[in-house]
Amino acid sequence: MGLKIEKLSKRYGKGLFSRETELFRDVSFKLEAGKTFGLTGPSGTGKSTLGKIIVGLEKPSQGDVFYKGSSIFELRGSEKKVFRRKVQMMFQDPLDAFNPRKKIERSLLDILSLLKIPGSKGPDKIRLMLKTVGLNEEVLLRFPAQLSGGQLQRLALGRILLLEPAFIILDEPTSALDVSVQAQILQLLKKVQAREKLGYLLISHDEAVVRFMADYCGKLEHGSLSLA
Amino acid sequence: MQKESRAYKELGVQRNLGLPKESYTLKESGLQKFGKIFKTFNRGGLLLFFFFFFLALFPSLFAPYSPSERFIPYEAPSEAHLLGTNDIGNDILSELVYGTRISLMVGFASACISTVIGLSIGLLAGYFRGWTAEVLMGFTDVVLLLPKLPLIIILGAFLRPSVWILILVLGLLSWESLARIVRAKTLQLRESGYVKSAQCIGFSSFHIMCTDIIPNLVHVILPKFMLATASAMISEASLSFLGLGDPSLKSWGIMLSFAFSRGGFIRDMWWWYLPPGLCITFCVLAVALLGFGFEPKTGVAKKEVVKLQ
Amino acid sequence: MISTAVKKTFRYLSSFALIVSLNFALPRLMPGDPVKNLIGEDVYVSDLVIEELRAELGLNRPLLEQFLAYIQALLRFDLGYSYHLHSPVAEVLQERIGWTLLFVGVSVGLGAGLGVFLGAYAGWKPETKLSRGLSCGFILLSCTPPYFLALLFLGIFAFKLGLFPFKGFYDTLTLGSIASHLFLPVSVLALFSASRNFLILRGSVIQEKEELYALYARAKGLYEREILFRHVVKNASLPIITLLALDFGFLFSGALFIEIVFSLNGMGTLIYDAIIGKDYPVLQGAFLLIALAVLIANILADFLYAVVDPRVRRPA
Amino acid sequence: MQHNLKKVLIGILILLILNASLGAGAPSSSGAEAKAGIGNETPKVQGPEFQSKGEISEGILAYMQAVYLGAALRPPDEATLSKAASAYLLQLEKTKGSVLKIATPNTVKSASLFGDYSLGIFAHLSNPPLMKMDANGKLVGQLVDCYEVSENNTRWTFYLKDELYWSDGKKVSPKDAEFTIRYYGKKTPSARWINDTLKSSSFSEAENSVTFKFNKPYTRINLEFATYNLLPAHIWEKIEEPQKYIHEGSYVGCGPYFLKRIELKAGKLVFERNPYWRGPMPAFECVEIHFYSNLDVATLALENGEVDTYYKYASSYPYPNIEQLKKTEKFDFLEKTNVGLIFLGFNLKKAPLSDRAFREALSYALNYEELVALETLGYGEVANRGFVPPSMEYYKETEKLKYNPAKARELMKKAGYEDRNENGILENKEGDDLRLTLLVRQDSARTAELLSEYLEEIGLEIEVKNVDQDTWFTLKDDYKYDLTVTRSTPWGMLMHASWGSGYFDSRRSGKGVLHTLEDPAFLQLCDELLATTDSAELEKSAHALQAYYAENLPAIPLYWNRVVTPFNRDFEGWAADPLYGIYNLETFVEVRKK
């Protein structure tokens, strides 16, 4: 079962005196398990906003998102909690994605306690995750600022994996990284996808990256999505 | 993004130096020299502060006599009375030592009140947007525009002279600048990747505010807290001078106002009027210096507060 | 743009409304009977007279009615009548504020100039002895209660050295007399104002000089001083505009202490006398006036900010 | 220049002397007619030339008219020059530009002669009240020669002095006096009693007298009339709302000086010699009153010689500052026992202070000597139980208050207040600890500190409640206190039936008064005092009242202090009365540079 995005529209500025501006309208597509949907388009067209709507960080002006046949905006209580974990988002700036005041270990342990995973199982889970994303255990003792962009982006992916999601929205996951690191991350993403049967929504302005990663793609331009 | 690092980001060295963030070679060396005077200030500030703090905690260890013990009045400094005696013969040094506690209490208690209010309003308004935030910040702006000291003076005139009321008034009227900074910073933080990720992951808003936002606000709150303490102490002294203080609790401000009203100034008894004045100045200085030390080196927040939207 | 303007106007209006209501509520909520305060001590007055006065003052009417009357009066610029000063409060204020404005205005101007100049220097070269000394001095200054400093100044310069007169705005209404009378009070207030500006500007310059545009200015071939005064200071002193506006109230209250010490018959002593004598109408009026002044100063600052800072007046 | 001046002077003098003949007869007779009972001394005469001051004054009058009103001058005639006149004018010339400067913390807040409290006092110099109190506390005429009271004390007639002239040249008439009293009655809330009780008034130009008839007996009118500044009817009758009449000057006055300018911005009042003043000529052309919002600054100014003396209504120069001033060796001091005093008031309506024995015991607990030493720095003395200070008329010597804590404890025990549970605190008769509230205003914070120490010494627990003025009034009126420290002013001591009775009579109300005493014996005494103007009867009742105070202790005076006024040694001729201190006409007429 996939994630179905139907006729999403987003408008900004509903203030009393400011004009309303439309970001995009009637965007519909589908995300499927194990596949990558590549979304490109010039900056400022609302690609990231679209991603944020899907993970529930923002609300659409119109339209709906269906997960397993039911609208995600109508989910309540525990159902909502479960769904929230199933769809995760990875951000552009890896340094920014970690609380600078917390050691990596703390950040990860917080998640385990949220998931109510008993303390005894925690270290194993984390070790496993680190192995998956190809990191040394030593990073746990570091503060985010002490790690490189590549390491952090791997950790960001690992953190998401702890939640066992079904879909990940990748918001420009490599555009802040160097060429060589970009290649590493992209490869890692592919590897993880294959293993966990994850569905990706890859948002990027770099068409080469999209071409490389995506199974099918679309372009968000002038407020509407054209599928290719 | 952190503003101060922009110039050095150009150099591309910041992130991958692999040093703890605090000791990025470039950043630190850049700040080192001005950091140095701050440090000397701070060391002085810290020392001063602890000095006053211990005076406040254990006055009996430092004061030669009880503050209410009476000797010959209007004595000049002598071996028995290092700072002489006042108009009713109290040992001024002892009075000074015992006054520390009250002055510090006024400062810290009112700063606590204002910090709690400012932090909660700023945090809520910054984290939850929408109408509540609009209302909260609108209210904050309105309070910001009230002329504080005149209002405090007028309230002081209307209310009965009591330290507690004074603390309450000072606390209730000095939270708005903190609220603004906190809100500005919270707005910034809530857009940061780690808050967004935390939201995605499903942490509760309360959890996010407590673990992700407040710890990152500490360097904004602490200096403000210290400055609020300092300004409360000055306000207390000023109100005492106007005769709006509480004479039953002998703070430095009250001592000073007695020194002026009972002839200390005119008799040129500098050992009477200068020490409480200097104590206020130096205690405020110590507190303010500590505050400067906590100040984020960016100063972004400062700018944002000052700019009205 | 329009919405922020509307929002701001709304905020200014509501601040003003709050100030007005506060002003109305304060004397009524507080202990003490204003009528009794109108009559001097040790004077025998029958209860009947007190009641008469109370009716005259409208203090026996319902609150709402009193409030409406108050607002109506405000709209006519009628701030009430001071029984202590025997004249309408508006007149008293009008008469008093001129000199205080002169005194505060000159001090603020001097303070801003001094603070900006020295602060810029101290921020630019924070490690030199001079700027360390300046920083220490100004921090100490900002940590001193204003009246304490004013009295010390008076004790030293007027009494011990006999350089300046003790009191009053002038002795005879000549420029020289005014200057010599105002020298000390203006110095004290200007120093206070300068200390605040100094600290802000110092921090601001320290921060601004790390900005990329400062580096770029250097890359363009500007010398040190040119970078500071052509590029950094203008950016760094922008916050001063709003600070000055917000500080207006502070300066008024600082002026209060200085006016008392130097026996200047301005707003400060007016407020002080009103506090001592519980002259509610004057207190209310003075507070309203200061609040209004702060409000106007802020509106001006907003306006000025928009003129000086292109980021604010960005065209649509 | 000098030649010219001389010429003009001579010319004017001739003119004056010529004109003097017009009214030569009348003035000399009235000047000497000091009627018995009114202790108005004839003004001291400076030299033989001034014997016929009436003539001179007339001359000057004309001169002034000539100068100010532009009347034509007649050619000089040296033959008619009088020595007296020339001396007078020389004196005038000599003192030209001389200024007497007085520092005061009693700041004038608004330029309303009628409304401003401080200005009202300072205006005594230009617009003196009809009566005044002399140096011995006796009420005597100031502008009046004598007065008569009817048998039933409802009809008062005041006979004005002749030779009083307004500074605009008009003669002071009894109409002015009538107008003034009526005007005050109508226009000031505090004098409304006049309006309410004055049945009729009349004046007689011929007798130069004014008569007031009241609808009930009044015995203290002579005292009341020592406060209302005489106003020129021809000026003030046009002013509808005198309190709102804000005017910086000049004001028409009839004293030795008239109020020239009220300069609030410069912080001073300027009085100038009244050209028509016929009394001895004051030695200064101007008198300036300088205001200082801060007492310390006033002191500094005095030390520096910026001003010549210091004046504060009902208060002494601050005692702690005297020593410093003495060091300069530029000042002498005038001391006068204050009529007002600081006292410990009791809530007589509530136990235990309602118990006379308790009060008696308590009176021994206070260390009076120390209070005098600390509070007055020696410028005072331990008071008597009779409350009233010796500076008041009909003072009666009663027993001195004594400090004896042992006796206090003993008396407490005897009266049934004992520390039975031995916790260090005495219990009342019901066995509860005695916890007393000492209600003080902030200016008595220091005194309260000392008092609570003394009282705790004998086993009372004291809670000091520092409050502001307003709260003090409220709590005091609601009888929510046990003890309170308050002060009486000279005026306060004189109000009601005088001798401080106004502070205790429970039938009264008012801001500063305690109204706690409802003992019929006391009320009876008050009524007796209020019913008579006869000095013998007054004396008898006053003595009885003081004996009552000494016996019952409705309040304990903490000390009698002295009003100390510093003045520049270069000046002489200062005089002080108990009511207004040095601010009296005598001073201003007499004082001159050595």
Next chain:
Amino acid sequence: MNSLLDVKKLKVGFEGAKPVNVISEVSFSIQKGENLALVGESGCGKSIIAHAILRLLAPEARIEGSILFKGRELLKLSEKEMAKLRGNELAIIFQNASHALNPVYSIGRQLAEPLRIHQKSGKTDATKKVLKALAQLGFSSPEKYLKFYPSWGSGGMNQRFLIASSTILEPELLIADEPSKGLDPARIKEVERELWVLGKEAKSSLLLISHDLGFVRRLADKIAVLYSGEIVELAKTSVFFKQPRHPYSQGLLGSLPENGFVPIPGLAPALCESPSGCRFHPRCPFQKEKCLREHPELKAREERAVRCFLWA
């Protein structure tokens, strides 16, 4: 030799809590009219070299070696002499244009500033030149921009303003510090075109600093690859892209999209903790035992220089 810029054995370090060496013995030269690109990953010290040339580094920086510009030793010039060169003969374009422009001054004023400083031009004269420069950069109605402020325009616009400001005096050497970073592909094209035009028309030499290999390929005549503070390969662009010699260069090219995102294994070392021996050895697929111990020298051959034992 008539090189415009000759950098020899440049060493840069920073004195901090722990002094670090970030650039070690970098040497390269730029001929008149030649474009050289410095490429490498973030944190390899590219920008530091640029700033070192202009002497814009913080005072804590220790710079050793020599930088000859038109035969003058820049490191020995006084600050005043240096200031005369900056912006006039040596100019730089910063990466973050929106921040490099002073927010409170108009574009017109900022563009005219170099003219005023270095040529003491009058106002009208300066304005004329500014208008010309703006027109050159493709602004259709340049007058409009005289009273324009940086915060009003987009990042791409500001980048063009910055280029105009830096090139208005037609400097002999222009340093472009990551001009393409953070820009849209379309904007990158624009910047690229302008820099190209500049090189052609103004005959300026260009020192291009970038990590974007595609961008570099189209603009630079020569490429210097930087790894961990030292040059590992220096070659003509065409040669380099055809046949990179250093394993790192090969890996870098392999990571490009057109080559299928083949990553270099491992992580780039931080500047302060360079590995011993060959700095690339931990990640090198061809590492030998020698590489662990010895630090290879940069060896020049056939118009290129490579720092690798394999290249020997």
